[in-house]
Amino acid sequence: QSVLTQPPSVSGAPGQRVTISCTGSSSNIGAGYDVHWYQQLPGTAPKLLIYTNSNRPSGVPDRFSGSKSGTSASLAITGLQAEDEADYYCQSYDSSLSGDVVFGGGTKLTVL
């Protein structure tokens, strides 16, 4: 069981908007730790998608955006494309685990 909770799956049609939630607690996201997001295409290594809650690395389309509020964070994808079909993971830190890095359980995005 992951410290950060994500929905196991989400889906949307091409062109639609989807959001993926990442719910934590007062010892991780709620404690002020930043949230980062990764995209893992099938059979490949994770790739940084969003860092420090809402920042996109160079080369990541602006269709991807992140936000954080209270004990939760969200990843939004607009203008859904077939190539967005992947697993998405959130990551933060947890003070109850001596500052360990913690990941969400991952969300499988299916483009219908």
Added chain:
Amino acid sequence: QVTLRESGPALVKPTQTLTLTCTFSGFSLSTSEMCVSWIRQPPGKALEWLARIDWDDDKYYSTSLKTRLTISKDTSKNQVVLTMTNMDPVDTATYYCARMGTSRNWFDPWGQGTLVTVSS
């Protein structure tokens, strides 16, 4: 261009010790604030952070696995080594190394990963 590549045995027996090497280029672990972490992912499951080593040789371990893990670096060879003792079939996973920073505390980039199977 920053790259990382993991290497090690594809198959280990239960109770054996696993030794993995991360060879990187495009940055130096002697540069202030640079770090390298190890992360693993069992087949079909989520990511799990294992350990981190910093430019100044500070080391951090997963609370749940710290008794089994040792991380070290060879700055001259641009390598980071992870050892995990007493391997068990539940440790079967793809093991990744990734660069991070002490203030830029996200993982970017990641190596391609190496699949380690624990079986007799």
